[in-house]
Amino acid sequence: MKIGLIGLGTVGQGVAEVLLEGSFPSISLINVCDIDRKKANIAPHIFTENPNDILDNPEIDVVVELIGGIEPAKTYIKTALSNGKDVVTANKLLLCSCWKEIMSCVKDNGRKIRFEASVGGGIPIISSINQALVANRISGIYGIINGTTNYILTKMFEEKRGFYEVLKDAQEKGFAEKDPSLDINGDDTLHKLFILSCLSFGKMVDIGSIYKEGISRIKGQDLLYADSLGYSIKLLGIAKENNGSLEIRVHPAMISKDHLLSSVSYNYNGIYIIGDLTGPLLFYGQGAGSLPTTSAVIADLLSLSSNEGFAIPDVKSVSCFLMDELKLRYYIRFMAIDKPGVLAMIFGVLAKNNISIESCIQKERGEVVPIIITTHETLEGNVIKAIEEIDKSPVIKEKTLTIRIEEI
Numbered sequence: 035m036k037i038g039l040i041g042l043g044t045v046g047q048g049v050a051e052v053l054l055e056g057s058f059p060s061i062s063l064i065n066v067c068d069i070d071r072k073k074a075n076i077a078p079h080i081f082t083e084n085p086n087d088i089l090d091n092p093e094i095d096v097v098v099e100l101i102g103g104i105e106p107a108k109t110y111i112k113t114a115l116s117n118g119k120d121v122v123t124a125n126k127l128l129l130c131s132c133w134k135e136i137m138s139c140v141k142d143n144g145r146k147i148r149f150e151a152s153v154g155g156g157i158p159i160i161s162s163i164n165q166a167l168v169a170n171r172i173s174g175i176y177g178i179i180n181g182t183t184n185y186i187l188t189k190m191f192e193e194k195r196g197f198y199e200v201l202k203d204a205q206e207k208g209f210a211e212k213d214p215s216l217d218i219n220g221d222d223t224l225h226k227l228f229i230l231s232c233l234s235f236g237k238m239v240d241i242g243s244i245y246k247e248g249i250s251r252i253k254g255q256d257l258l259y260a261d262s263l264g265y266s267i268k269l270l271g272i273a274k275e276n277n278g279s280l281e282i283r284v285h286p287a288m289i290s291k292d293h294l295l296s297s298v299s300y301n302y303n304g305i306y307i308i309g310d311l312t313g314p315l316l317f318y319g320q321g322a323g324s325l326p327t328t329s330a331v332i333a334d335l336l337s338l339s340s341n342e343g344f345a346i347p348d349v350k351s352v353s354c355f356l357m358d359e360l361k362l363r364y365y366i367r368f369m370a371i372d373k374p375g376v377l378a379m380i381f382g383v384l385a386k387n388n389i390s391i392e393s394c395i396q397k398e399r400g401e402v403v404p405i406i407i408t409t410h411e412t413l414e415g416n417v418i419k420a421i422e423e424i425d426k427s428p429v430i431k432e433k434t435l436t437i438r439i440e441e442i
Contacts, residue, residue, distance in 0.1 A: 035061050035339045038088030038119075040110055041100035042068035042076070045124060045151070048328035049098065050076065058332070060339045065091060089113045096338055098331060099123040104131055111136060115143045122334045124151035124327060130228040130241055137346055146344065148334035153226040154179060156326025157319040158333065159305050163233045164344055170309030172234040174274040176442055179226045181301035181322045182210045182217035183249050183269040188299045191257040191266075197250060209301050219248035220269065220284040227271035227284060234273070234307070236347040237280050239354040247285035251435055256367060259395065259406050260288050260437075263365075266296045267437065281355035287440045288365055295442065306442065358415030363392070363439040366417075368405040368424065369432035376429050380405065387420040388412065402431045408439070 039050055046068070053063040065088045066076050088094055089110060097114035099121060101107050107128050111121050116139070123129070129136065129152055140147045150160045163172070178184050182204060189200040201218070204210035216222045224246050232238050249269050260267050265288035273282040289296050294316045298304035303321030308314050320326040337344065370376045377394070384391060384407075395406040409417070421434045 035095045035335070036093050037061060037063045037096050037098060037335065038065040038067070038091060038094040039063060039098045039100065040067045040085055040088060041098075041102070042066065042070070042073040043100060043102070044324045045327045045331065046098075046100040047073065048324040049100065049331050052328060052332055058336065058339075061335050064093065085110055089117060089119075094119060096120045096122060096335065098335070099125060100331070101125075102127065104128050108132055108136070111147075112139050115139045115145045115147075118143070118145070120146040120148075120338050122148045122151075122331060122338070124149065124331060126152040126222075126225040126229060130225045133228075133232060133238060133349065137349070140346070146338060147346070148337060148344065149229070150334050151327045151330035153229050154303055154305060154317070154330075155181075155319070155321040155323060156329045157303060157305065157317050157321060158330070159230070159317050160233065161333070161337070161344075162317065163230065163307070164346075165342075167307070167309055167312065167315075168345075170311045172307060172309050174308045174442075175227070175230055175234060175272070176295060176306040176440070177223070177227060177230065177271040178268050178295060178298045178302075178304045179271055179321060180217050180220075180223045180269060181303060181320070182214060183220075183223075184298065184303070185209045185301045186218070187249060187252070187257065187267055187269070190252075190254050191261070194254055194258075196254060197252065218250055220246040223269060223271045224284045227273055227282060230271075230305075231273040231280060231282055232349050233347065235275055235280060236349055237275070237352045238349045239280050239282060239352060243354040245283040245285065245357045249286055251433075252286055252437075253435075255404060256365075256435065256437065259367075259404075260365065261291070263288075263393075263408065264291055265289060265365075265439065266291055268295065268298070270295075270440065272440070276355045279353045279355040281360075283357065285438060287438050289440050289442060293442055358413070358418070360414040360438075361411050362414065363411050363441075364409045364417055365437040365439060366407045366409065366421070367435040368407070368430060369402055369434075370405055371429045371431065372400060372403045373429070377405065379427060379429070380407070380424055383420050383424050384409075387416040389416055389420055
C-alpha cells in the first residue's frame with residue numbers, strides 16, 4: 035500500500051520517520067508534502083511542496099492528512115476521495131465541523147476514512163467503539179479527553195498553586211500551547227466528544243448548541259473544598275441519550291474520589307463508556323503527543339492495509355437536550371462580605387427557587403469570604419435564576435461559581 039503524507043508537523047514527522055524506517059513492509063511512503071522543506075530530513079526525491087503531486091498521483095493508495103484546520107484540509111481530503119484514494123486524518127476540528135459532508139464524500143466515492151488519532155492520542159477509542167463494542171448499545175460517555183486541563187487541575191491541587199502559575203509551567207514543559215484557549219475553554223474536549231457521540235449514538239447535534247465551559251475560574255480553594263467533600267474536579271465531556279435528544283456538554287465537574295476517572299491525573303486521558311452488554315469500561319492512556327498520536331495514525335494505515343471492517347454509522351440530526359432541564363446536584367461558591375444577614379439572604383433566594391441545601395461551609399474570616407453550598411438534586415434552570423438574583427446583591431463581590439456534581 036503506497037502512502038502520500040501531507041503535513042510535517044510534530045505528528046507528521048513522527049509518522050514519516052516510522053514509515054521510512056521500513057518497520058511495516060506492507061506500507062510504503064512515496065511522497066511527503068509540506069510548505070517548509072526544512073522541517074524534516076526527507077529525501078528530495080519524495081519531498082514536494084505541491085499537494086497535487088500527492089492528490090493526483092495514481093500510484094498513491096492512501097493520503098494521510100496532518101495539517102489540521104478546516105481549509106485547505108477539507109479540499110485535500112475530498113479531492114483524495116474523489117480521486118479514488120482512502121484517507122487517514124487526525125483532524126478533529128474538520129471532522130466535527132463537516133462530519134456529514136466528509137462522510138457523504140467517503141460514501142459517494144466508495145472509499146474509506148480512518149481517524150483514530152483525532153481522539154485520545156494513543157488510546158484506541160475509535161476502533162473500540164466501531165468494532166469491539168459494535169454489539170453494545172452505549173448509554174453514556176464520560177471523558178477526560180484534554181491532557182492540558184487535566185495537568186493543570188492536578189498540579190493546582192497537589193502543589194497548591196494558582197491557575198495561571200500552573201498554566202505557565204505547563205507551557206514551559208510542553209503540556210500547553212502558547213495560545214491555550216482551545217484547551218482551557220473546553221473547545222478541544224468538545225470537538226473530541228462530538229466525534230465520539232456520532233459513532234456511539236448515530237446522532238449529532240448542531241455543534242453551536244453544545245454547552246461548553248472551561249476551567250479558568252476554578253481556584254485552588256475549590257479543589258480543596260471538593261477534596262474535603264469526597265470529590266475531585268475534572269474537565270468532563272459528557273454525552274448520553276435523553277428522551278430522544280442528545281445530552282452533550284463540556285464543563286468542570288465534581289466526581290467521587292472513589293470513581294476510576296478520579297485517578298486519571300496529569301496529562302493522561304480517561305474515557306469511561308457504559309455499554310449494555312459490557313457494562314462500564316475505562317480507556318486510559320496518553321491522549322496527546324507525537325508518539326501516541328503517531329501510533330494511532332500507523333494503526334489506521336495497518337487497518338486499511340489489512341482491509342479491516344470499519345462501518346461508519348449513518349448519523350441522524352437531533353436536538354440538543356436543554357441545560358435548563360438538567361437535574362443535578364451543585365457545588366456553589368459565593369464570595370461575599372462577611373456580615374450578618376448575608377447567609378439569610380442567600381438561603382432565602384435559593385429556597386424561593388426550590389433549591390434544597392445539602393451543606394454549607396464558611397470556614398474563613400475576613401472582609402470578603404467564600405461561602406460554599408452544596409445542593410440536593412435540582413433543576414439547572416432554577417440554579418441559574420437564583421444565582422443571577424444573588425449576584426446582583428452588593429454583598430456579593432465576585433461572580434458566583436457553580437460546579438456540577440456528577441453521579442457516574
